[in-house]
Amino acid sequence: MLDAAAELFLAQGYGRTTLDQVSERARTGKSSLYGRYGSKEKLFAAVVTRSINDMFADLVAVPSERDRKDRLRHLGLDLVRVLLTNRCVSLMRIVAAEAATFPELATLGYRMSFEGSARVVARTLADGDDEAKVERMLPVACRFVELALQPIAFQATFGRPMDELLAKAPRDVEDAITLLIATGRLSDA
Template sequence: MARTQAKVKRGDVARTVGLRGRVGRPPKALAGNIEERILDAAREVFLERGFDGTSIDEIAERAPASKPTIYARYAGKPALFAAIVERSIGELTALRSTYTPPAGTVQEKLAGLATAIVDRAMKESIGLLRVTIGEAYRFPDLSCQFHEVSRKRTTQVVAGLLADTIGSAAPKRPPSKTYEAAAEIFIDLIVLPLLMRALMGMKERTIRKEMPGFVRERVKIFLALHAKL
């Protein structure tokens, strides 16, 4: 997600730090949503240093925000990381209100949907997934929380998108159990294999080159399975 505020240079941040090392009131140029600044800074640090290597001090410096301000909103690093994950999933949730299926057959519409979901996930989630996997052996609860929350929310969103794309439900109607089951298949069959390639280090341009053919073939399989639900 693009940062909503201009990126602050270390020297600029240093000028806001008091004699005791606490970050003072940010200048007017940094006025804005304090929670967005904190989450933007935390995401940067988590992606650079991993969960264990991240400190609240560095997040406070980059935001900039005081440590008491951060702790007033988030109990600690796990709560901050969970909030970042939730915001990342929220970006996918927003896809339902912004995505317009391409014209064409159902197969072409589903291929477009799969590509849009993978594009959004590669932009927002791959880095967080790497952090979670890298720290899973030391922080298993964190890893489980990430998986459970992201899987549940993603399934709900994809179920709604499938209902909208296939045209079997009104846009505001809650997804049926059938569409939730279809979403599970759609994610496992099409989305996750492409994300796994990214996680394993395949270059993005290679993934994008292979994506159209892969998605077309997997959509055919999905439609055959969906017909049996």
């Protein structure tokens, strides 16, 4: 059901997609669809949630033998590549377009994406899953996401060509790292 719904939302947008279409594409009854999700909004929220979770599942761990700055650079560029997939940008655009109608969904999508990105960055900076180290690195990770990833996501959402964003991403990631080091938030070790 979620695959069918995602295909339709991405192809037609939220407004033009109906639960009848999703039911037909998923080859399931409308009662099953309503029983599981209850409404188009809840179905869309499930599609967005799964898409964000899938985004983080595609990331590969950065080798721990690299220094912190190199691990952050590597992960930052991987996050940009995942963020700038057609599917991800299309979902960001749909969520942005529906934000006035469904502000809770827009907030959920933003929060999940931001917090997920920050957690991945914090784990990379902490060099593992030691929760105390990850928590200590979380403020630095949040700032990195704000500096390096959010501007790219914003530009992609509003139509800047992805090839341009990918070309400038190494400089943006490097600038964010340099700023974090210069402000004392990140050691260059």
